[in-house]
Amino acid sequence: MAVSVLALLTLAACGTESGSGAGSGDSGDGSGAVRTELPVTGVHWNVSSLTVDGRRTTAPADAHVEIDPSGKATGSLGCNRFTADVRVDGDKVTVGSGTTTEMGCQEDVQQFETALGRAFSGELEAAVTGGGEHKELTLTTAEGDSIALTSEPPAPLTGTAWKVTGLVSGKVATSLPAGTENRAHLTFGKGGSVEGGLGCNSFHGKAAVSGSTITFGPLASTRKMCPGPRMELERALLGVLEGKTAYSIGHRSLSLTAESGRGLRATAPAAKD
Structure with missing residues (x-):
């Protein structure tokens, strides 16, 4: 090796x-x-x-x-x-x-x-x-x-379907709650919008990009009730997607970190020929 x-x-x-x-x-x-x-x-x-x-x-x-x-x-x-x-x-x-x-x-x-x-x-x-x-x-x-x-060129922030793959609290990264893999995702629009899924409910709202930060406005979402792990993931993501967050892209990986220290990790699908 x-x-x-x-x-x-x-x-x-x-x-x-x-x-x-x-x-x-x-x-x-x-x-x-x-x-x-x-x-x-x-x-x-x-x-x-x-x-x-x-x-x-x-x-x-x-x-x-x-x-x-x-x-x-x-x-x-x-x-x-x-x-x-x-x-x-x-x-x-x-x-x-x-x-x-x-x-x-x-x-x-x-x-x-x-x-x-x-x-x-x-x-x-x-x-x-x-x-x-x-x-x-x-x-x-x-x-x-x-x-x-x-x-392969890096994935752009806007227009990419980012799949949430992990959560962050301070310096500690954790995997998603069991059974919620492939359920949470987000896509940023060129006009300063964002939409996606929180693990249970779908959502949409404003997301103003400036430099290395994204400022989220209030998000509107559906109001379904789901099994415990999916609601746990949803609450965690809502704690990240509010106010000003720092973001960085490493080729096909996206990191979002809120001022509270809570964050998420997401990946983009591989580019197709």
Whole structure:
């Protein structure tokens, strides 16, 4: 698993350093060709598939990697999360030290992570095709095995169906009450509105966005009665969706925190081709 973490980092290296001769227009190999830095940093890369010995395997839904300009890569192998350092020389990347979590995973996901670890070892060659928000990254081993990744733009605040996945109280995050998963959601409109479901009742109201804050006006909702856990979730969400709240988006995750310290976590559906 440690190998797979470092391997994913490899792709991070692609965009962390300029090749030798950068700025001079010379690739340094005597050909006079211009060396350009591969555009891989600051991009959320979804792992699409892994090909080993000619056999292609589709990646788990959450497998991804993000690379920052300092050469640090973070992401998910499909189940376990990782961080790692990388070094790059032109289109060749060398995996540095890294860490990974050690959760137990479903058998098929674990098999993929193991295969990914074996493929991501030693020196990898990186190639990027496409442009804008629709790029593809291919990492190839010396043996010809490869991993395919595609870029995915961050989810916008407005127009996205955010599914509530957790609650926060101060610095403590908790899961939703049992039996309420997939019941609470919210969508912000471009005109300063918000609507959705609280776990039991549906609601709508005003939500003025300014900088990194959202100010909620009084919400109007239906008045059904539901089983205890759903009403518990509803009361918790109403305590967040009132007055001024701070918000932040991390690609497909949304965090809302009220001045009281109560908050929620929500996720957006994966982008479709």
